[in-house]
Amino acid sequence: MRTPQVEADPTLPPEITIYEVGARDGLQNEKSVVPADVKAEFIRRMAAAGLSTIETTSFVNPQWVPQLADASEVLELLGDEGRGPKRPVLVPNERGLDRALEAGVGAVAIFGSATETFARKNLNRTVDESIEMFRPVVARAHDADLWVRGYVSMCFGDPWEGPVPVEQVVDVCARLMDLGCDQLSLGDTIGVATSGHVARLLDALGDRGIGVERIGVHFHDTYGQALSNTLVALRRGVTVVDSSAGGLGGCPYAESATGNLATEDLVWAMRGAGVETGVDLEKLLETSAWMARQLGRPSPSAVVRALTPAASSD
Structure with missing residues (x-):
């Protein structure tokens, strides 16, 4: 198999943690329901490939995201392999947390928004209301010794509101972290971020006391900028990067949100x-x-297409 010529880049960290979202964010927008046993096998295969942190599923209302209605079944199929702090699940509210705790998970993630419109569309609440909804979720999760991640979507642009002021994003991020989240994921939900924007937001978060050691980045590749934006974040000191095996992904509430960084x-x-x-x-x-x-369709990943031509034609 062809591999890249290695030329060490001293401007990058020596190692990074990949936060794999393919099984949850990658599959959630698929129109055809993927069977639970296929999802479980996907997770096993990714783990065998060396991906240590894998977000497995979401305990969201099945009416919102039918693809993930089988969350409990997937975790049951995985057994101990689907539990622990390296197998987070997304929980939208306390009801979702109840189901996650019943399944014996070791880590959870909550999903907020930097904009009012998306908060309404995704959570049927204002930004203020959603943060208050998350407050008992984070508290109870910590009481149960769970690791907690906080996602903030629409950090770089919103399809309804347009550009999102950096100060607005920082304020929502700070409020979410003040709840007690262990890690913050910055979401470029519609893939419009560019390098200078990424650098400015990271600097502004640092000025607010949220250091890069607590931040992960989550870029979509709608405009082909996900990898270049990731490199900017890494050069700023970020070492956690969200990505999706095969470049799968999208957002069911934002049609312009295409695949994640592969x-x-x-x-x-x-x-x-x-x-x-x-x-x-x-x-x-x-x-x-x-x-x-x-x-039943080609992989969006450029590297998958280049190195496994069959994946481009099946």
Whole structure:
């Protein structure tokens, strides 16, 4: 298998953590329901490829996201492999947390919005109301010794409101972290971020006391900027990057949100730069090609298409 020539980039961290979202964010917008056993096998294969942190599913109302109605079944199929602090699940509210606790998970994530319109469309609440809804979720999760991540969507632009002021994003991020979240994920939900915007937001968060050691970045590749924006974040000191095996993904509440940064594209770039990810690229390619066959369409990942041509034609 072809691999990139390694030329170490001293401006990047020596290693990064990939926060894999393919099983949840990657599949949530698929129109055809993926069987629970296929989802569980997808997670097992990703873990075998060296992805240590995998967000497995979401305990969202099935009417909102039918694709994830089988959350409990998927975790039951995974058994102990689906539990622990490296297998977070998304919970929208206390009801979702109840189901997650019943399933024995070790980590949860909450999903807020930097804009009022998306908060209304995604959570049927204002930003203020959603933060208050999350307050008991985070408190109860910590009481149960769970690790908690806070997502903030629409950090770089909103399809209804347009540009989102950096100060507005920072304020929502700070309020979410003040609830007690262990990590913050900055979401470029519609893929409109550019390098200078990323740098400015990270600097503004630092000025507010939210250091890069507590931040992950979550870029969508709508305009082909996900990898370049990731490199900007890494050079600012971020070491946690959200990505999706095969480049799967989208948002059911924002039609302009296309796929996430492909994990293979990220791993290829990091390998060439001498940055350790812990991922076996060949095994990951096999996994994404396999999932592309399950979905009956080509993989969006450039690296998957380049190195496994069958995944481009199945």
